[in-house]
Amino acid sequence: MALFILIILGLAYCWRSFSFISEFSSPSGIYSFMNKRQQRYGKVFKTFVLGRFSVFMTGREASKMLLAGKDGMVSLNLFYTGQQVLGPTSLLQTTGEEHKRLRRLIAEPLSVDGLKKYFQFINNLAIETLGDWPRRTVLVLEEAFTFTLKVIGNMIMSLDPACEEQEKFRANFKLISSSFASLPFKLPAIDFHSGIQARDRMTNNVLTLLVASHDTTTAALTSLIKFLGLNPAVLEQLRDEHRQIQGNRNGVNLTWSEVNNALHRQAQVINETLRRATISPWFSRKAAQNFEIDGYKIERFDEPPKPFSFLGFGSGQCICPGINLAKLKILVFIYHLYPIVAETL
Incomplete structure (x- = not known):
């Protein structure tokens, strides 16, 4: 009974x-x-x-x-499936002082001042999204979901709204959101199982971006300063370029135009650093097909570099997607370094 x-x-x-x-x-x-x-x-x-x-x-x-x-x-207490998908250190899972600490960390980029730089992107995306609504039948929930994710994807991972990765991001996030209220079984037909898999895919790619963007730039900056210390004549040439830019400027801050058009000598120094230093993390490779290498010789930059001879950020399909961001950070960092260092490093 x-x-x-x-x-x-x-x-x-x-x-x-x-x-x-x-x-x-x-x-x-x-x-x-x-x-x-x-x-x-x-x-x-x-x-x-x-x-x-x-x-x-x-x-x-x-x-x-x-x-x-x-x-x-x-305190917020998600269902078991939501807890498992988001993880124990999520802002939605923590309480007390830890919750306050996490909120402080995200407060600055999400403040009014922090969001100013995204205004034009959001404005243009809204115009583009709404532009073809009068000509077709729309599912408002789906359109709103896609629009908000395009904004988030651009803010946290700089995803282009029309790129293939954005669509993958949207599909994975949709699986995650649908898993919050699902049966807690890790079976192929259950939303919870799909949500866990989507979470792992997104986590892996975000961690990859963090590791790749941090290690390479750090190694490049360290090597560049070392080489400047070993070559005082080059350091003096960079000082001359710096003084010339300062003399031709009305304002006090480095401008985007100067980054692109005036820092010629500094750009050469960065390229030479990337040529001489090994900044990419060491990763083993698996051959996808048979190939042959006859030998190699490292050439100076007196002549145009041959294909695949400049591998500071990789090459081909495996070239680092953050190469321009890394170079920009190095340019700005080194530019502001000269006035505060001694005559010789």
Whole structure:
């Protein structure tokens, strides 16, 4: 008899979870789930969904209590699937001082001043997105989802809205968002399983960008300063270029035009540093086909470099996508270095 009761309870709990997922995924969203139970049980009710008992509350007083209550009274507690997909150190998972610390870290880039540089991009993207709406039938939810992700993708990974990687980013994020309210089973047909896989793909690529952009630029700057210390004549030539630029300028700050048009000697020094120093992380390679190398000879830059002889940032399909960002950071850094260093390093 006890076993029979447990089976009945188990089936009832599973049915409630299936019902929650079904209604949560419907066009009306969680409203349908809440409305049916609110009419039956009142504004506050408890039910079992997605592996745990949860209390659902509606109304102004409930919102005030949950969102503006005292610290420590309640904290965000995602369903198990959401916890697993986002991870324990997510801003949505942490509480107390750790949560405040993470919020401080993201406050600056998301402030009004921090977002100014993205205004024109968002403006142009909105015009482009809305431009063809009058000529076709649109699914507003899908269009809004795509638009917001294009903005986020550009802000955090500089993805072009029309590139293939942006579409992969959108597809993976869609899998992740749909997994938050799903059955907690790692099976191919379950959204939770797809969300975990999509999370891993995105994590791998973000970590790759962080590692690649940090290590190469750090190594290049270190080597460049070392070489300047060993070649005081070159350092003096860079000082002359620096003084000339300062003399021709009205303002005090380095401008984008100067970066592109005036720092000729500095650009040559950077290229020579990249030629002489090994800045790329050491990675082994796996041959995709048979090939042959007859031998090589490193040439100076007196003649145009031969293809694949300048490998500071890789080459071909494997060339570092952050090459221009890295060079810009090095240019600006070295430009401001000259006035504060001694005559010889």
